[in-house]
Amino acid sequence: MSVGERGVGRCGCEGGLSFRCEMTKRGGWLRRRFEERFESVLEGAREGERRCLEGKRWGGSAVLMLVDAALDSIGLNYFNIVVPRVRKFWEEFVRTGEIDSFEKLAERSPDDTSLLKIMKNRRVWNVAVSASRVFNALKERECLSDFEALRRWAEQAEPEKWREDEIGRIKGVGLVTFQYLRMQAGVDTTMPDKVIKRVLSEEFGINAGDDIAFIREVERFSKEIGYSQIFICWAIWLRESDKGKGEWETVKSDC
Numbered sequence: 001m002s003v004g005e006r007g008v009g010r011c012g013c014e015g016g017l018s019f020r021c022e023m024t025k026r027g028g029w030l031r032r033r034f035e036e037r038f039e040s041v042l043e044g045a046r047e048g049e050r051r052c053l054e055g056k057r058w059g060g061s062a063v064l065m066l067v068d069a070a071l072d073s074i075g076l077n078y079f080n081i082v083v084p085r086v087r088k089f090w091e092e093f094v095r096t097g098e099i100d101s102f103e104k105l106a107e108r109s110p111d112d113t114s115l116l117k118i119m120k121n122r123r124v125w126n127v128a129v130s131a132s133r134v135f136n137a138l139k140e141r142e143c144l145s146d147f148e149a150l151r152r153w154a155e156q157a158e159p160e161k162w163r164e165d166e167i168g169r170i171k172g173v174g175l176v177t178f179q180y181l182r183m184q185a186g187v188d189t190t191m192p193d194k195v196i197k198r199v200l201s202e203e204f205g206i207n208a209g210d211d212i213a214f215i216r217e218v219e220r221f222s223k224e225i226g227y228s229q230i231f232i233c234w235a236i237w238l239r240e241s242d243k244g245k246g247e248w249e250t251v252k253s254d255c
Contacts, residue, residue, distance in 0.1 A: 030204070031225040034235075037203060041238035048234035053186050055147050062146035063105055063132070064090055065184040070128035071119060073177040079241050089118050102139060102146050105132035127172040131181075134166045147185075154185035159215055175211050183230055190218040190229040199236045 035042065051057045058064035067089050071082045092114075093099035099108070108115060110125040119125075139149035153167065162168035162178045179191035190196065192211040196218075200206040206221055208214035222229045 027224040027226065030221075031227070034204075034225055034227065034232075038235040038239055041235050044238045045231050045235035048238070049228055049231040052183055052230050053188070053228075055151065055186050057184050058086065058090070060147065061090070061094060061100075062135070062150045063094060063100060063102065065150065066102075066105075066131055066135070066181070067128055069177055069181045069184065070124045070131070070172075072180060073127050073172055073174070074121060074124060078237070085119050092118070102132040102136040102149065105129060106136045123172045127170055127177070130170045131167055131173070134170075150181075150185045154182040154187045157182055159189070160212055179215070183233070188222075188228045188230055190215055190222075190233055195240050196233055196236055199240065 038045065058068065064086055068082060068086050071085055072078060076082050089099075099105050105128060108125070108129050110122045110129050112125065115125045115128075116122070135146070135149045135153065138144065138153060139146060142149070142152065144152060157165055157167070157178070159175065159179060162175050165178070167173055167181070168175075168178050176191045176193050179189055180193075182189055183191060192214045197214060200218065200221070204221065206214070206217050208217050218229055218232065222232060225232075
């Protein structure tokens with residue numbers, strides 16, 4: 001019997017409902033498997049998901065979210081290098097009010113010696129400064145807060161067109177950084193980094209011909225198991241890095 005034909009399936013459902021019933025069973029099995037594989041980090045993943053969806057990463061600072069993504073864009077170890085550098089940026093610039101907005105960050109240069117003391121890599125600061133100029137222009141044009149500008153961009157940005165996007169055109173911003181920034185702004189999507197792709201391939205057989213197709217495959221998987229894409233990503237990151245709690249991004253304003 002082809003999909004959509006009426007009749008009674010083995011589960012007792014009629015017509016196309018039989019197919020949906022089988023898919024529901026598969027989704028339930030995959031969800032249980034996911035929970036078993038990531039049991040030790042589910043709490044931490046839920047916290048990461050909450051912070052992203054509620055705009056509460058890094059205490060709700062859009063500037064720190066951007067600095068986080070900029071540092072992550074060069075492939076540094078996230079918990080051992082990126083997180084400490086973002087905290088240092090907070091201590092030296094955000095907490096003091098020296099750079100606590102997109103407007104102030106936009107005034108800086110990628111060659112700023114004070115920024116290079118945080119991370120001696122011009123590409124990182126080119127991403128941060130250039131993106132802050134885009135977001136600040138949107139903020140002023142639409143009369144938004146910093147986070148609202150970041151969220152507005154993230155909601156309207158399309159991964160299929162990332163190379164044409166103002167943020168995607170910035171030197172140093174690839175699709176992974178583009179997607180990570182959208183996730184931090186609260187958009188439920190995934191970033192096709194090597195860790196996410198390896199784990200989902202090895203443990204759930206999710207493979208795709210290119211990164212855009214992979215993003216769509218994870219979106220389908222997310223719907224099938226009933227967990228958000230953000231939750232799935234955080235579960236993988238936390239387990240693979242042995243970080244299971246929420247201490248990875250706490251600044252004093254969170255306490």
